[in-house]
Amino acid sequence: MAECTNPKSQQVSGAFPGSQGENSGALEVNLDATGYDIFNPNLALSAVQTFNTLNNVANKMFGIEARWFRAVPQQRSKDVIFQEYTLSCVEDTPLCIKVVVDSGTMPESDYQYDLMGVEYNVPTEVQIDKKYWEEISGFGTAPQKGDIVYLPLPNKLYEVVSSYLKRGFMEQETTWVSNLEKYQPKASRKEGDALKETIDQYTVSEAELFGERLADDIEKIIDPKQMSPLLSTSEDKFKEIDTKLQILPYNLDIYGIVVAESIYDLTTSELFNAVTYKNSHDIISETCDRSVTAWINSRVDTGKEYDIQFFDPIPYLGLTPPANVKVHVNGSRRFGIGDTFVIYKSEQLNLYARVVDDNEYNMGNYYCLVDQPVIDYLNSIQSNWWKKKPDNWKMRLKDPITLIDGINDSNTGFEVTINADRYIKIHYGTQEHIAIMTDKLVQGNWYGFVVNIGNTWGQYNVHVWKPSTYDRDAKLQSVFYETVPFIAEPTEVESYTVDKSFSYMTNIRLFDSTIEEERQVQELLSYFTQNADKALILDNADPRFRAPYISQQR
Numbered sequence: 001m002a003e004c005t006n007p008k009s010q011q012v013s014g015a016f017p018g019s020q021g022e023n024s025g026a027l028e029v030n031l032d033a034t035g036y037d038i039f040n041p042n043l044a045l046s047a048v049q050t051f052n053t054l055n056n057v058a059n060k061m062f063g064i065e066a067r068w069f070r071a072v073p074q075q076r077s078k079d080v081i082f083q084e085y086t087l088s089c090v091e092d093t094p095l096c097i098k099v100v101v102d103s104g105t106m107p108e109s110d111y112q113y114d115l116m117g118v119e120y121n122v123p124t125e126v127q128i129d130k131k132y133w134e135e136i137s138g139f140g141t142a143p144q145k146g147d148i149v150y151l152p153l154p155n156k157l158y159e160v161v162s163s164y165l166k167r168g169f170m171e172q173e174t175t176w177v178s179n180l181e182k183y184q185p186k187a188s189r190k191e192g193d194a195l196k197e198t199i200d201q202y203t204v205s206e207a208e209l210f211g212e213r214l215a216d217d218i219e220k221i222i223d224p225k226q227m228s229p230l231l232s233t234s235e236d237k238f239k240e241i242d243t244k245l246q247i248l249p250y251n252l253d254i255y256g257i258v259v260a261e262s263i264y265d266l267t268t269s270e271l272f273n274a275v276t277y278k279n280s281h282d283i284i285s286e287t288c289d290r291s292v293t294a295w296i297n298s299r300v301d302t303g304k305e306y307d308i309q310f311f312d313p314i315p316y317l318g319l320t321p322p323a324n325v326k327v328h329v330n331g332s333r334r335f336g337i338g339d340t341f342v343i344y345k346s347e348q349l350n351l352y353a354r355v356v357d358d359n360e361y362n363m364g365n366y367y368c369l370v371d372q373p374v375i376d377y378l379n380s381i382q383s384n385w386w387k388k389k390p391d392n393w394k395m396r397l398k399d400p401i402t403l404i405d406g407i408n409d410s411n412t413g414f415e416v417t418i419n420a421d422r423y424i425k426i427h428y429g430t431q432e433h434i435a436i437m438t439d440k441l442v443q444g445n446w447y448g449f450v451v452n453i454g455n456t457w458g459q460y461n462v463h464v465w466k467p468s469t470y471d472r473d474a475k476l477q478s479v480f481y482e483t484v485p486f487i488a489e490p491t492e493v494e495s496y497t498v499d500k501s502f503s504y505m506t507n508i509r510l511f512d513s514t515i516e517e518e519r520q521v522q523e524l525l526s527y528f529t530q531n532a533d534k535a536l537i538l539d540n541a542d543p544r545f546r547a548p549y550i551s552q553q554r
Contacts, residue, residue: 051169052131059129063098064106064153066126067202070095070137071146071189088146092194095136099126099151099178106154123179124158130165130173143178146189150202157183157203216533223532231542239277239539244270247543252295252446252506254467255475257525260295260506262543266401266498267299273405273497275508277537282406282414282493284429290414290453291511292404293523297504298421300443301396306331308343308395310386311365314375320357323367324375327353329395334361341368342398342420345389347440348381352400352419373434374423400425401501403449404510404537406493413493416451416462424462426484428453429491435462435482448476448524452514453486460484463517465524476521496537510537 071088102125128143147160158180168174185191191199207214225238232241241247246268252260266274284290307330315324327343329335337355344350353368360366378385386393403416407427415427421441425434441447448465464480471477498508507524511534515523522530529535 048170048172052129052172052174055168055174056129056132059100059127059132060098063100063128064151066097066099067094067150067152067198068097068143069148069150069195069198070141071144071148073144087188087190089190090146090148090192090195092192092198094150094198097128097133097136099128099149101126123161123181126178126180127166128176128178130176133176143176146186147178148183148191148195148199149178149180150199152202155203157199159183219533220530221532223535223538225535225538226528226532226540231540232544237278238537239275241544242269242271242274244268245274247541248504249543250504250506254525255472257475258527259525260527260540262541263297263504263506264498264541266501266503266505269500272500274500275498275539277496277539280406280493280496280537282496282536283490284414284453284455284492285490286455286488289456289512289514291451291513291515292416292509293448293450293511293515293520294403294508295446295448295506295524296401296403296418296441297446298401298418298441298443299502299504301398301502303396303398303502304333306333306395307391308341308393309390310393312387314370314386316367319367320359323356323369324372325353325368325370327366327368327395329364329366331364334358335366335397339397340399340419341366341395343393343395344420345393349378349385350420350422350440351375351378352423371423371425371434373436377436399499399501401503401505402497402499403451404508405497405499406495408492408494412491414453414491416449418449424449424451424464426451426460426462428460428486429489431486431489433460433484433486435480435484437464437480439479447479448520450515450520450524454514455488457514458488459514460486463520465520474521475525498539506541508537508539508541509535511535 069090069092071090074087074089126149133143134141142165143160143163145160145162149158149160150156151158159182160178161181163176163178165173166175166177228237230236231238232247246265248263248265249261250263251258252263264274309328311326311328316326319326327341335341335355335358337358339355341353341355342350343353351370351374353370355366356369357367382388398420400417400419403418404414405417406414412429413427414429415425417425418441419425421443422437422439423434424437425432445466450463450465452459452461452463454460461481461483463478465476466479468474468477496510498505509523509529511531513531513534527540529538532538
């Protein structure tokens, strides 16, 4: 070998390529020898063998452990057209093998979540020395599509989506390259019980990690109380509707959001209990919460108006208990015990009274009960209010609007009613409270009601909303809120009903939890609630399904 000159004295430059043709210290060869005499690649067997050995050793040294379940194609499932096998059986016993991860780095653990569940970053590429594979799996075998691969180090379960044989040194077949994706069971791949037990032993499934949450989400989506095709039919498992009750098609649209597509016309019910909810027996303990929501439209009064006069004083003495007011109604119509009078003289001076005694009906006199909080409220507006222009009082017969009626024969339970379009009467257990709205409900307009019974956190309140008149983005605006002074107590409801009244109603919902103020707008604007797993009653006033009659063809 010739001695090399000082490297600093060599001029290697792209600007003077001709000078690089001179041999100034490089390796000298016999210029008369042929290329094959100098180096013959076809005689490089020893080099190839050396490379294969190094590749095999590197796989064993630097590979990570894997459990490889081979999917063996079934001969009877061969497709002669597409030249592939459509069915395969997975071996129960895995191959304990080492695989080399591309670039020597493990796959990232940043899982991707979508509608179909959890996904890995794909594809994940692993390499296996060909000779090493055949030592374990057998000569003539190969990793193939459908194989199941478990990598203990990242604790992930994959399946092979594709494999190919990589040609390395001297174009020799040296390495199997397999692309992996997240394992998914397939109907075309038969997996034995032993394999399933092995997979369960090695891995944690999505059901184990997120099963409860997934089940809750599924229940919210497909809850039969709001999704059953048999709602409002004779096969309805959740409610029984009076046959005379009309369910009207109506789009309750609030700035482009369709809240409901049908409503109950509660005036048309022949029975007092227009809607009875089946299997709604409810035991409410001191640690249980309830909330009820509904959209209500108090219809414009069209009933006959009567002139009335109050008898002085109020409360009147010598009345049949529990009556505290005596009124005289002009006219010949007879009213009965239990009828509700809505009495008014102005927007502020209005009240309701329930007939307790009608023994003097022939004189037009009725003994009635006016709830004491209503009398106290009217007294705060004007003392001796019944004496001011006593001939100007008017009366209409009008039942209260019932959000939910769960009162038992023992006069306990849970009930929410709206009286005279102003007084929200809440009855829970042995307690009763009347929330008096600042302004009356505008008849013919829609209002959303939310009533919370929060035994666990000691908060009881009523909130009234209406479509916003000034903010399209907010959709709804609050018109009334009041905290109810209740205390936690147990009570029991035999069954819940919605009663006949002069109103329209839809989206009646009862939950076993309270609804915070920041979530009330979303709940009221939802056609289908997103909290169906917490619902005891979900009633969207679905229209009756009437299939067309199809006679026998002859």
